[in-house]
Amino acid sequence: MTRHSVIPWQNRVMTATPPRRAGSLHPGELAQAAVMAALTAATAIIAVVVPFAAGISLLGTVPMGLLAYRYRLRVLIAATVAGGTIAFLIAGMGGMMTVIDCAYIGGLTGIVKRRGRGTPTVLVAAVIAGAAFGAAIVAALSVLSRLRHLIFDSMTANINGLAAVIARIPDMEPFAERLKSDFATALHYWPLLFGAAGIVSITFVTLVGWWALSRVLTRLLGIPDVHKLDMVPETGPVAPVPARLTDVVFRYPGADHDALGPVTLDVQPGEHLAITGANGSGKTTLMLVLAGREPTSGTVERPGAVGLGRMGGTAVIMQHPESQVLGTRVADDVVWGLPPGTTTDVDRLLSEVGLDGLAERDTGGLSGGELQRLAMAAALAREPSLLIADEVTSMVDQDGRDALLSVLSGLTKHHRMSLVHITHYNDEADSADRAINLAGAGATADNTDMVETAAAPVATPALGHHSVESVLELNGVSHEYASGTPWATTALRDINFTVHEGDGVLIHGLNGSGKSTLAWIMAGLTVPTQGSCLLDGRPASEQVGAVAISFQAARLQLMRSRVDLEIASAAGFSPHDHRRVAEALATVGLDPALARRRIDQLSGGQMRRVVLAGLLARSPRALILDEPLAGLDAASQRGLLRLLEDLRRRAGLTVVVISHDFSGLEELCPRILHLQDGALAPTPTAAGGMS
Numbered sequence: 001m002t003r004h005s006v007i008p009w010q011n012r013v014m015t016a017t018p019p020r021r022a023g024s025l026h027p028g029e030l031a032q033a034a035v036m037a038a039l040t041a042a043t044a045i046i047a048v049v050v051p052f053a054a055g056i057s058l059l060g061t062v063p064m065g066l067l068a069y070r071y072r073l074r075v076l077i078a079a080t081v082a083g084g085t086i087a088f089l090i091a092g093m094g095g096m097m098t099v100i101d102c103a104y105i106g107g108l109t110g111i112v113k114r115r116g117r118g119t120p121t122v123l124v125a126a127v128i129a130g131a132a133f134g135a136a137i138v139a140a141l142s143v144l145s146r147l148r149h150l151i152f153d154s155m156t157a158n159i160n161g162l163a164a165v166i167a168r169i170p171d172m173e174p175f176a177e178r179l180k181s182d183f184a185t186a187l188h189y190w191p192l193l194f195g196a197a198g199i200v201s202i203t204f205v206t207l208v209g210w211w212a213l214s215r216v217l218t219r220l221l222g223i224p225d226v227h228k229l230d231m232v233p234e235t236g237p238v239a240p241v242p243a244r245l246t247d248v249v250f251r252y253p254g255a256d257h258d259a260l261g262p263v264t265l266d267v268q269p270g271e272h273l274a275i276t277g278a279n280g281s282g283k284t285t286l287m288l289v290l291a292g293r294e295p296t297s298g299t300v301e302r303p304g305a306v307g308l309g310r311m312g313g314t315a316v317i318m319q320h321p322e323s324q325v326l327g328t329r330v331a332d333d334v335v336w337g338l339p340p341g342t343t344t345d346v347d348r349l350l351s352e353v354g355l356d357g358l359a360e361r362d363t364g365g366l367s368g369g370e371l372q373r374l375a376m377a378a379a380l381a382r383e384p385s386l387l388i389a390d391e392v393t394s395m396v397d398q399d400g401r402d403a404l405l406s407v408l409s410g411l412t413k414h415h416r417m418s419l420v421h422i423t424h425y426n427d428e429a430d431s432a433d434r435a436i437n438l439a440g441a442g443a444t445a446d447n448t449d450m451v452e453t454a455a456a457p458v459a460t461p462a463l464g465h466h467s468v469e470s471v472l473e474l475n476g477v478s479h480e481y482a483s484g485t486p487w488a489t490t491a492l493r494d495i496n497f498t499v500h501e502g503d504g505v506l507i508h509g510l511n512g513s514g515k516s517t518l519a520w521i522m523a524g525l526t527v528p529t530q531g532s533c534l535l536d537g538r539p540a541s542e543q544v545g546a547v548a549i550s551f552q553a554a555r556l557q558l559m560r561s562r563v564d565l566e567i568a569s570a571a572g573f574s575p576h577d578h579r580r581v582a583e584a585l586a587t588v589g590l591d592p593a594l595a596r597r598r599i600d601q602l603s604g605g606q607m608r609r610v611v612l613a614g615l616l617a618r619s620p621r622a623l624i625l626d627e628p629l630a631g632l633d634a635a636s637q638r639g640l641l642r643l644l645e646d647l648r649r650r651a652g653l654t655v656v657v658i659s660h661d662f663s664g665l666e667e668l669c670p671r672i673l674h675l676q677d678g679a680l681a682p683t684p685t686a687a688g689g690m691s
Contacts, residue, residue, distance in 0.1 A: 247298040424632070609643075
């Protein structure tokens, strides 16, 4: 294996985004329509079935609005049909009409936003829609005479009842009689009454929906989907390799610096190429360019089309497999999106990636490693000439990582394809034919190291804490998901341990062993099915927030648009308190100047530190970190661990770490617990036995 280094150059300017696609619905659009339809149907069903919950239906306009803004009209129509059908089957006509209302308001708002128009356009469209709605009601009531008379009688009875109540008020009897007389006159001109009511009601509902939804969309659309994979229109034969990149530079829209480049490299047919580099060096951006994104400058030469997602073209496996597993059944997911009539040996592909015999399994019950293998099988079903794997092992346990690496290493030998593997791990780069290290802007000598792998540590017995106060105490904790149903699954069994003040505890185990469930129970976010989790002697579930928890994906925990807003919101103080924001940033080793930075402009390591800054500013009793090292380069890992070690020693912070990565954790977590199939593994005794 040989290694090369690609060094950054000067800034360039971003080019235009690719045009929208035409034609029939594509697999990606179908997936978006299905997800948004399910969300809208769920809100519609709740709004209809649950008493006094009609206002929840407004939430259903958000997914429909996003569809209308980001996709074609036919995608919105497909989602409306799917969501309306689901809602009708469960909640009847009321559910279906609620979905249609959400699609109308969301669709109108999204389209108006996309075309850069405003309230006048919405008002005109609402009046037209209201007139059409009123005309439809008049036409229907003209034909359905018995229904018309029933409605009239019901309305008359309501008005007469109201008039009777008003007549009991002193001096109001003439007004009550006038009310009945005027209503009878209006009912005589019922086509005008119902037509005007349709216009007024639809216009009012539309303007209210526009006012509320446009603000939500403005905030959501301010978050750029910079890593989106788009299938650009292509002609000619599909042939993504060999690929030659010459002085390629890429800058994201609105950014003030290049995310990649200049890069000069080539990908040869049948080659296993590893791409390494620090966080922010442009590895994922390089993946986008190889997958067809046009660079800002420089040239990308290929013999044919990229063919993203097409047979014989380019396939991509992402870091989080949940984002690309779409089928509810394993076998269905393998063939999702393949051209009609394509013959695929599903069993052979599943056997190749280590999922032999799981074709009929529900994808919702697969572990992280199994989901990654399934994504790999789905990619191989397209017989790609170029397969790009973007940090596919970062969320997988050591056994699953070894198994995935074994599969990846053999792909170029068993298939006529090139493999580009983006990774932080030294052993994964060593298995490639060639490795290229990207050095992004600001790279230094200490962030070019690769992440070293280490063997899983042995569980240690509890340390003596006779004079130290206990913080968390778990007594006989067991947890079962879907308890009392045929789908009940046991996640934890009879967990007993205590975390004392200033402890550093590492909890490790294979995917699916119950680590994240245990973390949620300790944070008070989940109540155990049996046993108790006590925080300072009281149930942790009654003190949510006292134990801070950092999730695996830091970006999903950052809810505000800017760093200072995020920290202030998480800690519960005013964002105008610049001193406290600066102190929180300094605590985690970040420059106070980052306070005004947008969240989406941060690197992965910076995002994790911003999450920590907000959590630590709340002065929690304990801090739980779920996979804090996943996706970080070696320098970022060392910096985060030094920060946590210093906080534990200096401030007495109690730390619980859940991790698949063990290298460098010895100082932070001298105590080790091993979870195996939902139970704590026995610890070695002094005599060499097990306790």
